[in-house]
Amino acid sequence: MNRVASRVATFLIITLLAPLACQSKLDDKETLLQVDRDFARATASRGVDGWISYFAEDGMMLPEGAPPIRGREAIRSLMASFFAVPGNSLEWEPRWSEISRSGDLGYTIGTSVSTSVDSAGQPVSKKGKYLTVWRKMEDGNWRVAADIGNEGSE
Amino acid sequence: MNRVASRVATFLIITLLAPLACQSKLDDKETLLQVDRDFARATASRGVDGWISYFAEDGMMLPEGAPPIRGREAIRSLMASFFAVPGNSLEWEPRWSEISRSGDLGYTIGTSVSTSVDSAGQPVSKKGKYLTVWRKMEDGNWRVAADIGNEGSE
Numbered sequence: 001m002n003r004v005a006s007r008v009a010t011f012l013i014i015t016l017l018a019p020l021a022c023q024s025k026l027d028d029k030e031t032l033l034q035v036d037r038d039f040a041r042a043t044a045s046r047g048v049d050g051w052i053s054y055f056a057e058d059g060m061m062l063p064e065g066a067p068p069i070r071g072r073e074a075i076r077s078l079m080a081s082f083f084a085v086p087g088n089s090l091e092w093e094p095r096w097s098e099i100s101r102s103g104d105l106g107y108t109i110g111t112s113v114s115t116s117v118d119s120a121g122q123p124v125s126k127k128g129k130y131l132t133v134w135r136k137m138e139d140g141n142w143r144v145a146a147d148i149g150n151e152g153s154e
Numbered sequence: 155m156n157r158v159a160s161r162v163a164t165f166l167i168i169t170l171l172a173p174l175a176c177q178s179k180l181d182d183k184e185t186l187l188q189v190d191r192d193f194a195r196a197t198a199s200r201g202v203d204g205w206i207s208y209f210a211e212d213g214m215m216l217p218e219g220a221p222p223i224r225g226r227e228a229i230r231s232l233m234a235s236f237f238a239v240p241g242n243s244l245e246w247e248p249r250w251s252e253i254s255r256s257g258d259l260g261y262t263i264g265t266s267v268s269t270s271v272d273s274a275g276q277p278v279s280k281k282g283k284y285l286t287v288w289r290k291m292e293d294g295n296w297r298v299a300a301d302i303g304n305e306g307s308e
Contacts, residue, residue: 060250060263062283065306068263096214098289098299100254107261107287109214109222109300129216131285131302133261135252145252146263148285150304152219 028099028106032134035142036094036108039132043090047083051090052076055144056135062148087117092130104136105145111153129153182253182260186288189296190248190262193286197244201237205244206230209298210289216302241271246284258290259299265307281307 042050052072055061061075062068069078082088092112099106108131115125130149134142196204206226209215214224215232223232236242246266253260266282284303288296 062263062285062304063306064304067306067308068283098259098287100256100259102254102256102258104256105252105254105259107300109216129222129302131216131287131300133252133285133287146261146285148283148302148304150216150218150302152217153221 028103029097032097032099032106032108032142033094035134036092036097036110036132039144040092048076048080051079051083055147056137059144060146062146064150082116085117087115087123089113089115091115094132105133106142107131107133112149126151127153182257183251186251186253186260186262186296187248189288190246190251190264190286193298194246202230202234205233205237209301210291213298214300216300218304236270239271241269241277243267243269245269248286259287260296261285261287266303280305283307 039050039054042053044050046053052075055072055075058071059075060068060070061078063078066078069075082090090112091114092110094108094110096109097106110130112128112130113125114128115123118124128149128151130147132144133146135145137143193204193208196207198204200207206229209226209229212225213229214222215229216222217232220232223229236244244266245268246264248262248264250263251260263285264283266284267279268282269277269279272278282303282305284301286298287300289299291297
């Protein structure tokens with residue numbers, strides 16, 4: 001292959017591959033929204049077990065009204081009593097996501113509804129919003145590196 | 155250079171460069187903590203102007219008790235009245251950071267103190283914590299992609 005043909009071939013390869021790279025980034029953003037929806041479903045069906053299964057081993061949770069905590073077992077200790085009450089629930093829906101060029105770090109933002117059964121047995125719901133940072137693990141799974149929420153949403 | 159010498163040279167280059175790559179990642183983590191400290195200083199000295207100067211043009215703020223807002227001007231509108239009151243302040247100190255392999259997305263976590271002057275003229279301080287996601291812009295500056303905080307810290 002002569003030099004010109006080689007350059008043309010290189011140009012064609014780059015031109016053909018560039019849209020694939022962009023597509024991959026879009027797919028990853030959608031992937032992260034889907035992972036967050038799966039996280040919500042796992043929590044709805046399996047309570048505290050579902051909740052902690054999506055955290056990285058060293059993941060952090062920044063709970064309203066309490067200090068930051070790190071690690072699955074610490075997070076289980078904090079959240080077990082909430083999920084143990086029948087009728088208590090934590091539901092959310094991701095709305096936005098962004099991902100790093102390297103595809104190993106990203107975040108989702110969404111709105112949430114936390115429902116607690118009060119002392120009279122009545123469910124009390126609070127609307128909120130959250131920011132979750134996701135890290136892609138070596139096994140290819142996305143896990144929560146950090147999670148925080150606060151009250152108030154539309 | 156024969157094939158063996160070439161492989162030895164390749165091995166040496168990789169061995170020598172790998173620690174530099176790791177060092178660079180550590181430097182970036184420290185960079186992000188420093189950027190967040192600079193953000194705090196800019197806000198302490200310039201109020202709402204300092205606050206919004208560190209947000210990306212499309213940056214999001216998830217304020218306690220209100221819906222998510224996007225963009226510098228919307229954030230200015232929300233925060234201007236808070237910073238306009240003499241004695242009101244928002245101070246914070248980053249404690250942890252993580253950054254993507256590509257070095258274009260990262261986050262900081264830290265503790266904060268929000269001080270508001272009440273109707274009797276007395277300062278009331280609330281301790282909190284926050285999660286800020288940072289995006290490296292094309293000009294090399296890190297800017298806030300998303301910011302959220304809630305009450306409670308050590």
